Amino acid sequence: MSNLRIGLPSKGRLSDLASELLKEAGIKFRRQNRSLFAKVSDLPIEIIFLRTDDIPVLCAEGAIDMGITGSDLVAEAQADVQTRLSLGVGKCRLAVCVPETMEIDSPAKLNGLRIATSFTNVTKNYLQQHDAEAHVVPLTGSVEIMITLGIADAIVDLVETGSTLAANRLKISHEIGNYETILIQNQQKRHPELADRIVRRLEGVVIARGYSLLEYNIPKNQLAQAEEITPGFKSPTITSLEDSEWCAVRVMVKTKQVTSVMDQLEELGASAILETPINNCRL
Ligand code: PRP
Numbered sequence: 001m002s003n004l005r006i007g008l009p010s011k012g013r014l015s016d017l018a019s020e021l022l023k024e025a026g027i028k029f030r031r032q033n034r035s036l037f038a039k040v041s042d043l044p045i046e047i048i049f050l051r052t053d054d055i056p057v058l059c060a061e062g063a064i065d066m067g068i069t070g071s072d073l074v075a076e077a078q079a080d081v082q083t084r085l086s087l088g089v090g091k092c093r094l095a096v097c098v099p100e101t102m103e104i105d106s107p108a109k110l111n112g113l114r115i116a117t118s119f120t121n122v123t124k125n126y127l128q129q130h131d132a133e134a135h136v137v138p139l140t141g142s143v144e145i146m147i148t149l150g151i152a153d154a155i156v157d158l159v160e161t162g163s164t165l166a167a168n169r170l171k172i173s174h175e176i177g178n179y180e181t182i183l184i185q186n187q188q189k190r191h192p193e194l195a196d197r198i199v200r201r202l203e204g205v206v207i208a209r210g211y212s213l214l215e216y217n218i219p220k221n222q223l224a225q226a227e228e229i230t231p232g233f234k235s236p237t238i239t240s241l242e243d244s245e246w247c248a249v250r251v252m253v254k255t256k257q258v259t260s261v262m263d264q265l266e267e268l269g270a271s272a273i274l275e276t277p278i279n280n281c282r283l
Contacts, residue, residue, distance in 0.1 A: 003044045004191040007058055007067035010036065010049035014181060017089050018068040025201035056081060059184050066195060072158065072179035076119050081184040084199045088206045090181035092160045094119060095172040099147060104173045110134045116143050116152035123156045126176050144168045200282065208278040211252045216265055216273040220247050229264045233283060
């Protein structure tokens with residue numbers, strides 16, 4: 001049987017993120033001069049570089065076994081693929097957006113309007129669910145200027161920070177869904193063991209990126225309260241210290257919460273509180 005094929009975005013921010021993630025998971029390859037193909041060293045895997053929006057369809061059709069793409073693009077392509085893992089990056093919302101001065105108090109009020117979007121399928125489904133009939137203008141980009149150009153009354157577009165909307169004097173009227181970067185797999189599941197190993201490896205890197213290892217000493221009579229502050233991923237590791245009234249705790253804490261957790265532990269009487277980054281993990 002041929003090698004397992006993974007489709008990665010060929011350019012842009014997602015291309016760099018995906019390549020970095022695979023490399024951190026020990027799936028190493030060298031892409032030569034914008035070549036569309038690379039061989040992974042040590043594993044029977046080929047990397048194919050593709051347009052991000054083609055990856056869902058190519059995975060559903062079996063041209064690639066797995067792929068990294070946006071869940072928004074999978075929804076829009078209505079691709080029959082399995083989502084294996086959320087990669088913790090590329091989080092965004094798809095929303096109906098209107099001029100700052102316009103009020104649309106319910107999605108049904110979109111009835112009769114012209115809506116420009118590159119997400120025509122998702123938009124049509126949304127309108128149908130809300131019993132609204134609108135004229136959907138299909139585009140592939142620069143959707144945010146279409147109201148100014150006079151060809152749409154509203155748009156459906158991705159919103160990440162909101163700065164594109166603000167720059168174009170638009171606002172969110174209604175949210176359609178939340179999306180992020182995901183790892184998908186073809187339903188035939190060729191090379192199942194290797195595919196599962198890729199999932200486990202990537203999962204280890206994704207979890208490690210979100211957590212830090214926190215170590216601290218705490219008086220035993222405060223341990224129960226400390227454990228409430230730091231319950232850990234599964235449960236904290238407790239070891240005894242020479243001073244029988246104290247113990248040491250090792251626990252995973254969400255990196256974003258580490259400083260506030262350290263404040264709370266210190267207030268409780270903990271000492272020698274140390275944060276260490278986690279490079280990789282298997283839980
Ligand atoms: C997306 C989207 C918006 C922008 C939103 O475009 O279409 O234009 O990001 O991000 P913000 O809320 O942080 O401003 P992207 O940069 O992915 O390129 P595209 O125009 O090719 O879709």
